[in-house]
Amino acid sequence: MSRTSTSSSRARTEQPSEPTGRDTEDDLEAPCSIARSLEIIGDRWTILILRDAFRGLRRFDELRRDLGIPRAVLADRLKKLVDAGVLHRRRYQEHPPRDEYRLTPMGIELSPILVALMHWGDRWLADDGPPTVLVHEPCGTDVELGFHCRTCDVDFPPTAIVSRPGPGSAA
Amino acid sequence: MSRTSTSSSRARTEQPSEPTGRDTEDDLEAPCSIARSLEIIGDRWTILILRDAFRGLRRFDELRRDLGIPRAVLADRLKKLVDAGVLHRRRYQEHPPRDEYRLTPMGIELSPILVALMHWGDRWLADDGPPTVLVHEPCGTDVELGFHCRTCDVDFPPTAIVSRPGPGSAA
């Protein structure tokens, strides 16, 4: 997903009723995509909720039981994730009214973050081997997550990365 | 310790008056590499500290100024990261005694997590384009981070992933 030229993907950031000029104190968000991501998913419970969402859990009580999270905290995190556009709340039956939370495309694209967290934990914190392994479904091979250069057609280590100001930089 | 550490994935059957205690050894760590990783880096400030470490910041005051983090919180997070083995504290001059914090190999391997966070923020939260871009140093092409199957020799989307119990699973 190199976003070289298709960078105009429109994200739905919240724009709270701001009809007039907005340019003084509105730009309080950090000029850093990591910081902006963390404003949405930078919470321990939130990541665990998303992990469970990827595992297929969808209902409030399923999540609450699996995580052992306080109800109020779960309700708050789910609401924030829905507001952010990461989860979608959907009523799937009317008669006992039951809602479920599902990942949106925005949420599904969080998977590299979770996989990276999991691989790192497997490598450095799992003394007895990985509790879970992810495999490529068609063939059963372990999933690899790595840096790749399309031009050179090579995988490379993090030390081969340099950063540059992008189009959204302040300067 | 930071918060309740063993908070997730624990049933509520905890006997308060249990002098013998400690019979469940799996109570110490969650059987999930994501949860274990989050016990070390699952804090907003911690991730931002690591981001700055990747950017080359090494000294206490550099970090404090850049992040605007309270001193006590920075001291606490740095200590925890050093204890965990992610950062290494090194005295680089004796005469005013000055220490620096550098990423260990364990810390450097966190880079896919940060890159994944950055790419997600670029894609969904950066209205004006990415503030920073990462490029492959030898050729200047944008860094890609993706799933790859060595057997099939293909990149694939997250929907092609399935999970299985690994050697460290409880069962």
Add this chain to the structure above:
DNA sequence: GTAGCTGGGTTCGGATTCCGAACCAAGTCG
């Protein structure tokens, strides 16, 4: 030699947030 500055912290109230337990509402079961 002493006053001040800098790096690297620790300590201290007050404000947030988190948590467990209790409660509530809507629907279903027996």
Add this chain to the structure above:
DNA sequence: CGACTTGGTTCGGAATCCGAACCCAGCTAC
């Protein structure tokens, strides 16, 4: 009807977070 389930909200106490103040070692300028 009363018991039970899902999906929450409300409440007081406990744990964190924060800004500000303080500490200490080592320079540096007066």
